[in-house]
Amino acid sequence: xxxxxxxxxxxxxxxxxxxxxxxxxxxxxxxxxxxxxxxxxxxxxxxxxxxxxxxxxxxxxxxxxxxxxxxxxxxxxxxxxxxxxxxxxxxxxxxxxxxxxxxxxxxxxxxxxxxxxxxxxxxxxxxxxxxxxxxxxxxxxxxxxxxxxxxxxxxxxxxxxxxxxxxxxxxxxxxxxxxxxxxxxxxxxxxxxxxxxxxxxxxxxxxxxxxxxxxxxxxxxxxxxxxxxxxxxxxxxxxxxxxxxxxxxxxxxxxxxxxxxxxxxxxxxxxxxxxxxxxxxxxxxxxxxxxxxxxxxxxxxxxxxxxxxxxxxxxxxxxxxxxxxxxxxxxxxxxxxxxxxxxxxxx
Amino acid sequence: xxxxxxxxxxxxxxxxxxxxxxxxxxxxxxxxxxxxxxxxxxxxxxxxxxxxxxxxxxxxxxxxxxxxxxxxxxxxxxxxxxxxxxxxxxxxxxxxxxxxxxxxxxxxxxxxxxxxxxxxxxxxxxxxxxxxxxxxxxxxxxxxxxxxxxxxxxxxxxxxxxxxxxxxxxxxxxxxxxxxxxxxxxxxxxxxxxxxxxxxxxxxxxxxxxxxxxxxxxxxxxxxxxxxxx
Numbered sequence: 080x081x082x083x084x085x086x087x088x089x090x091x092x093x094x095x096x097x098x099x100x101x102x103x104x105x106x107x108x109x110x111x112x113x114x115x116x117x118x119x120x121x122x123x124x125x126x127x128x129x130x131x132x133x134x135x136x137x138x139x140x141x142x143x144x145x146x147x148x149x150x151x152x153x154x155x156x157x158x159x160x161x162x163x164x165x166x167x168x169x170x171x172x173x174x175x176x177x178x179x180x181x182x183x184x185x186x187x188x189x190x191x192x193x194x195x196x197x198x199x200x201x202x203x204x205x206x207x208x209x210x211x212x213x214x215x216x217x218x219x220x221x222x223x224x225x226x227x228x229x230x231x232x233x234x235x236x237x238x239x240x241x242x243x244x245x246x247x248x249x250x251x252x253x254x255x256x257x258x259x260x261x262x263x264x265x266x267x268x269x270x271x272x273x274x275x276x277x278x279x280x281x282x283x284x285x286x287x288x289x290x291x292x293x294x295x296x297x298x299x300x301x302x303x304x305x306x307x308x309x310x311x312x313x314x315x316x317x318x319x320x321x322x323x324x325x326x327x328x329x330x331x332x333x334x335x336x337x338x339x340x341x342x343x344x345x346x347x348x349x350x351x352x353x354x355x356x357x358x359x360x361x362x363x364x365x366x367x368x369x370x371x372x373x374x375x376x377x378x379x380x381x382x383x384x385x386x387x388x389x390x391x392x393x394x395x396x397x398x399x400x401x402x403x404x405x406x407x408x409x410x411x412x413x414x415x416x417x418x419x420x421x422x423x424x425x426x
Numbered sequence: 427x428x429x430x431x432x433x434x435x436x437x438x439x440x441x442x443x444x445x446x447x448x449x450x451x452x453x454x455x456x457x458x459x460x461x462x463x464x465x466x467x468x469x470x471x472x473x474x475x476x477x478x479x480x481x482x483x484x485x486x487x488x489x490x491x492x493x494x495x496x497x498x499x500x501x502x503x504x505x506x507x508x509x510x511x512x513x514x515x516x517x518x519x520x521x522x523x524x525x526x527x528x529x530x531x532x533x534x535x536x537x538x539x540x541x542x543x544x545x546x547x548x549x550x551x552x553x554x555x556x557x558x559x560x561x562x563x564x565x566x567x568x569x570x571x572x573x574x575x576x577x578x579x580x581x582x583x584x585x586x587x588x589x590x591x592x593x594x595x596x597x598x599x600x601x602x603x604x605x606x607x608x609x610x611x612x613x614x615x616x617x618x619x620x621x622x623x624x625x626x627x628x629x630x631x632x633x634x635x636x637x638x639x640x641x642x643x644x645x646x647x648x649x650x651x652x653x654x655x656x
Contacts, residue, residue, distance in 0.1 A: 124506070162490070185447050214510050214513075215484065215510075218442065218510055218531050218532060219442075219531070221439055221532045222443055222508075222531040222532040222533065223440070223442040223443050223445075223446050225531070225532035225533065225534060226443070226446035226447070226532070226533065226534065226535055226538075228536050229534035229535045229536060230446070230449060230450050230453070233535065233536065235453065236449070236453060240449050240453065243445060243449060244449065247442050247445055247446055248440065253444055328639060337479065399630075
């Protein structure tokens, strides 16, 4: 890092520390007739601790030294000079500077440790979540496959039963493949290796593609599609945006009761962007979970969860410089997931 | 009622797994009904009175653990839980809440139907006579506190007798360390499995033809023990 860039990034920290110290010294100066030297010294040390916790080691050291000088100049006699006459004042001054420096350095180090510990805990939580997801999303289809194969091997099944077990194996193998594909997409998104293959496309085309793909899941739902006539053409990666729509429709179908309607709407949200939304009449998402559902491997309770679907959807939307969010009252009123993306050059 | 018409209730939210279980159990001669979550499971239990319940542990809303404890307030019907391997704490929790046995996913149908048969056998009443109760290779006389294995009398200490009596009453079930300790030594001893290990070792020396490869008193690793009288 060159001195110039260092100065740019850290100048505000030092400036803030200087201003805070100046303010405190002015306040203590105004109240000096009511304060003794010890209270003044303690107030200054408290400021050093605050700077250490907020800004780190460097600014803390700087504030300690500056506070020492100010303490001497304003509050140790003879006032308004840097000279110290009495031996006990010299001791007080040294003790002050030493404790300010020490306390500042220790506090900043402690703060750093706390941050490290929190980061570690977060990564541990993610690891546990990853393991849970692998356990559930890989073992569930494996269980069906193993069960079906063991029955086929034992023989004695009717033609009907045989066919059903073969169907189960086929579908569960597809499910495993789908899960692995999702993990690959997520890895690519996180590594920033996802390249958008954008072209000009209509919203209708992408909605239709997603609905066709979701068709087997939608047999027990009525789908109401509404695409406003003024929605412009978009310049996006149609495969990816249709993947986002598919994930939202799939979740709506999975988490709402059979027979309930699912709504898919597309409208122009302002001059430059388009808003897609998928709504259902399911259980909804509690307010405190509305951000968390977009975390990878998030699961509500012990049941099956969104896994990586919404995390991938968010990654795709963000790669298109858009945003995605959930609206839901969370007590059985259903939920509405919306995402807004810029129409791009095509608008 | 014969074994062929026993009723099995399957509670699982995974459609593909229930398809396999239904086919597998039906071809083993059971009547099967499926419920998709704990709540529906309780409803079917009340209206259909199954002889055995197979339940998954993780389901949305009302899960397998809750189902176990609710069923236990209503009935002693055998409950077999489907759990994932390596999740011992959840298995123990399910067993302590009243489940009788578990099968780890992924499993083969042969293993599952064998467990189902064993649990259904347990509910068959033992033969009682003047000299006591006969179960498999065991004959036990609670009044005289005498035990015979394959016709040979075995001398047991009072605690060992309590233990074997408890095992016989819960034959075929997986019993957690905690459950056994609190049943025999009281709730205060529930956290001392090493206590139990010593007693089980002694019991095996007295009961088993080959204590190192136990036939009756089997270890369920990290969970507890299972007693099988035959």
